[in-house]
Amino acid sequence: MSAVGGRRSTRIALDVLTWVVLLVMLAPIIYLLLASLQDNLALSTGNFELFNPSFDGFRTMWSRVDYTHFLINSIVISAGAAVLATAFACTAGYALARFRFRGARPYELTIIGTQLVPGSMFLLPVFLGFIWLGKHSFLELQDSRVGMVIVYSAFFTPVSIYLMRAFFVAVPRDIEDAARIDGCTHFGAFVRVVLPATTPGIAATFVYSFLMAFDEVLFASQLTQDDARTLPIGIRLFVSAHSEQYAQLLAAGVVSTLPIMVAFFATQRWLVKGLTAGAVKG
Amino acid sequence: MTTTTDEIDEAAAELSGDAPSRRRRRSRRRDIPKLERTRLPYGLIAPAVTFMVLIHILPMIAGWILSLKRLNTFTFSRLFSAPWTGLDNYGTLLFDDDNSVHRGFSTALGNTVVYTLWTVTLTLGLGLGIAVLLNRPVPGQRILRTLMLTPWVVPSFVMATLWQFMWRSDVGIVNDILVDWTHLRDERPVWLNGPNSLWAIIIPSVWRGIPLAMLIFLAGLQAIPEELHEAASIDGAGPWRQFRYVTFPLLRPLFAVQLLFGVIYSSYQFAVPWIMMGSNPGPHADLLMTLVVRESFSNKLVGLGAAASTLMTLGMLVWVGVWYGTFRRDLEVSR
Numbered sequence: 043m044s045a046v047g048g049r050r051s052t053r054i055a056l057d058v059l060t061w062v063v064l065l066v067m068l069a070p071i072i073y074l075l076l077a078s079l080q081d082n083l084a085l086s087t088g089n090f091e092l093f094n095p096s097f098d099g100f101r102t103m104w105s106r107v108d109y110t111h112f113l114i115n116s117i118v119i120s121a122g123a124a125v126l127a128t129a130f131a132c133t134a135g136y137a138l139a140r141f142r143f144r145g146a147r148p149y150e151l152t153i154i155g156t157q158l159v160p161g162s163m164f165l166l167p168v169f170l171g172f173i174w175l176g177k178h179s180f181l182e183l184q185d186s187r188v189g190m191v192i193v194y195s196a197f198f199t200p201v202s203i204y205l206m207r208a209f210f211v212a213v214p215r216d217i218e219d220a221a222r223i224d225g226c227t228h229f230g231a232f233v234r235v236v237l238p239a240t241t242p243g244i245a246a247t248f249v250y251s252f253l254m255a256f257d258e259v260l261f262a263s264q265l266t267q268d269d270a271r272t273l274p275i276g277i278r279l280f281v282s283a284h285s286e287q288y289a290q291l292l293a294a295g296v297v298s299t300l301p302i303m304v305a306f307f308a309t310q311r312w313l314v315k316g317l318t319a320g321a322v323k324g
Numbered sequence: 325m326t327t328t329t330d331e332i333d334e335a336a337a338e339l340s341g342d343a344p345s346r347r348r349r350r351s352r353r354r355d356i357p358k359l360e361r362t363r364l365p366y367g368l369i370a371p372a373v374t375f376m377v378l379i380h381i382l383p384m385i386a387g388w389i390l391s392l393k394r395l396n397t398f399t400f401s402r403l404f405s406a407p408w409t410g411l412d413n414y415g416t417l418l419f420d421d422d423n424s425v426h427r428g429f430s431t432a433l434g435n436t437v438v439y440t441l442w443t444v445t446l447t448l449g450l451g452l453g454i455a456v457l458l459n460r461p462v463p464g465q466r467i468l469r470t471l472m473l474t475p476w477v478v479p480s481f482v483m484a485t486l487w488q489f490m491w492r493s494d495v496g497i498v499n500d501i502l503v504d505w506t507h508l509r510d511e512r513p514v515w516l517n518g519p520n521s522l523w524a525i526i527i528p529s530v531w532r533g534i535p536l537a538m539l540i541f542l543a544g545l546q547a548i549p550e551e552l553h554e555a556a557s558i559d560g561a562g563p564w565r566q567f568r569y570v571t572f573p574l575l576r577p578l579f580a581v582q583l584l585f586g587v588i589y590s591s592y593q594f595a596v597p598w599i600m601m602g603s604n605p606g607p608h609a610d611l612l613m614t615l616v617v618r619e620s621f622s623n624k625l626v627g628l629g630a631a632a633s634t635l636m637t638l639g640m641l642v643w644v645g646v647w648y649g650t651f652r653r654d655l656e657v658s659r
Contacts, residue, residue, distance in 0.1 A: 053460075056457065056460060056462075057460075057462050057463060059457065060457045060458065060460075060462050060468060061462075061464075061468070063454055063457065064468055064471055064472055067471075067472060067474070067475055067531070067534065067535075068471060068474060068475075070475070070483075070486060070487070070490065070531065071474055071475065071478060073486075073490065073497060074478075074482075074486050077489070085489075086495070087495060088494075088495030088496070088497075088500065126375075129371075130371055130372035130375060131372070133368040133369065133371060133372065134368060134369045134371075134372035134373075136368055137364075137365040137366075137368035137369045138369075140365075141364070141365035141368075143365040143366065145366075146365070149369065149373070152376075152381075156376070156380055156384075157585070157588060158588060158637060158640040158641065158644065159384055159633075159637050159640075160591075160592045160612075160613060160616070160633050160636045160637065160640075161592065161594070161613070162387075162613060162616045162617060162620065162629060162630075162632075162633045162636075163383075163384055163387040163388075163630070163633040163634070163636075163637060164380065164383045164384060164387065165617075166387055166390055166620055166626055166629055166630050166633070167383040167384075167386035167387045167390060167630075168379075168383050169621075170386075170390070170403045170404060170626070171383065171386070173403060174403050174404065192379060193379065195375070195379075196375060196376060196378075196379030196380050197380075199372060199375065199376060199380075200376070200380075203372065228364055229364060229367075232368075253479075256479060257479040257480050257481060257595075259480070259481055259594060259595035259598060259599065260594045260595065260598075260613070260617070263598065263617075264617065264621055273481070274479070274481035274595070274599070277481070277485070278599070288489060291485060291489075292485075292486070292489065295482040295485055295486060296482075298479060298481075298482055299477070299478050299479060299482050302477060302478075302479055303474075303477050306473075306477045307470075307477075310470070310473075314539060314543075317536070317539065317540070318539060318540055318543035
């Protein structure tokens with residue numbers, strides 16, 4: 043915008059301000075990185091040895107609590123939920139993007155409506171239902187990865203549908219029509235032409251629902267004890283009444299963030315497009 | 325646009341009783357088989373709908389039914405067949421001054437309103453401010469825009485853990501800055517309990533929420549044609565008046581959507597206080613969700629928890645109504 047800051051001095055001042063704002067936003071993350079390289083003594087006294095980093099936390103975090111178990115649980119559950127949610131979102135999102143059909147509007151409203159209901163409204167009956175199923179059937183969903191995948195995929199399907207719909211709307215109709223003239227059925231055109239053309243969108247939706255599931259705390263805190271414990275709850279074990287292993291806790295925080303950062307920045311371009319497309323078009 | 329007219333055609337044809345012939349004729353014109361036109365979308369949404377009904381809608385109804393049951397420590401083993409109690413749970417929550425859950429509910433409601441008000445206002449305000457800054461040609465613009473998103477990529481459980489660590493009263497970095505470095509305060513304040521604790525959860529929430537708000541506002545700003553600003557500039561409008569009368573009105577639909585979801589999301593916040601302060605964050609930082617989870621799971625007052633969840637849903641419906649009444653015109657303009 044040429045309008046803001048016409049004069050040279052104002053322009054420079056605003057440039058500096060922008061970089062200062064970035065520094066403030068990044069400060070807690072920089073602090074996390076620095077603190078994770080301190081040992082427990084330095085962390086408990088607050089006297090950091092910046093030029094004498096210790097990798098204690100990163101070395102011992104794997105043995106002090108079963109971090110690997112939590113990490114595998116988190117990745118398996120989030121990936122499973124993201125695959126399911128994205129698959130549902132592909133078909134439903136395409137239907138909503140391409141067709142006008144009776145029930146489309148109520149269905150859209152229901153999708154938005156699910157977002158108005160607090161998680162506890164599902165959590166309570168799901169919790170009781172899991173216990174009930176454990177008593178009356180062979181299904182052991184309480185504290186199981188399968189149970190968590192089912193819950194998360196249902197929970198993140200509505201948002202995924204919204205994202206996928208935005209991506210399908212952006213696919214030009216012509217390529218679909220061309221495929222159909224070449225003899226594809228409509229469904230065949232969807233599978234062979236439209237889906238491949240939406241690969242970036244599918245990747246973005248998958249990553250987004252993966253991030254949401256990876257970061258979920260409410261359901262994980264009440265529906266898992268040990269077998270299916272995920273990272274957000276698991277890493278709390280570093281800090282208990284008996285021991286304050288802050289070095290390990292912060293190191294675990296850094297390690298837990300890495301896969302998310304990689305996934306995010308790898309798909310950032312499409313993710314940003316998906317998240318802003320719906321917003322800008324209204 | 326064509327689909328709308330098609331729909332009207334279809335409805336008219338159906339009313340006049342010659343739907344099949346009309347439809348077939350139009351179908352042939354477009355080489356689209358009739359069956360597929362009508363059934364394919366239902367087939368496509370069927371998996372998602374079935375799944376959502378089973379895991380989303382039915383539990384929601386079950387949750388509402390639970391709110392009508394006396395399901396507590398004594399009846400917990402009976403699960404869904406606990407005795408009915410009508411609207412007693414709602415009465416207890418709303419009016420029973422002798423009940424500790426009622427007092428906790430009022431406190432948590434107050435805290436949640438304050439938390440939501442500040443979190444949403446600051447997130448949207450600062451997000452818009454940063455978006456305006458980043459919309460100028462700045463040296464290093466691409467790196468700036470990417471790095472500005474980083475707080476959003478840190479999982480919120482890591483973020484809450486980190487801030488819990490930074491808020492420590494005796495040796496935390498926040499108090500180091502406030503007291504030792506800048507001397508803004510004489511004594512090291514306590515953040516994780518007591519009157520400051522609501523701010524201890526508001527500030528991290530805002531910090532993590534800013535990037536997404538910024539991203540959406542920035543996309544909106546970039547969609548505004550440059551000519552509008554040029555025209556306003558020629559008419560003699562300074563930067564502020566341009567923002568007030570050109571930029572902001574065009575961003576209003578984006579603002580409205582973010583306000584809607586920001587309020588919903590903040591009102592249902594659970595992770596941040598629960599991770600930073602445990603299952604009971606105390607009277608100054610207890611939010612509705614932490615209260616509901618604590619009463620339902622630690623104290624096994626499932627019926628009351630379900631009733632509170634139902635009341636929260638109703639509250640949100642009221643909010644959506646108010647929101648729709650306020651922003652209806654913006655939504656139409658944006659279409």
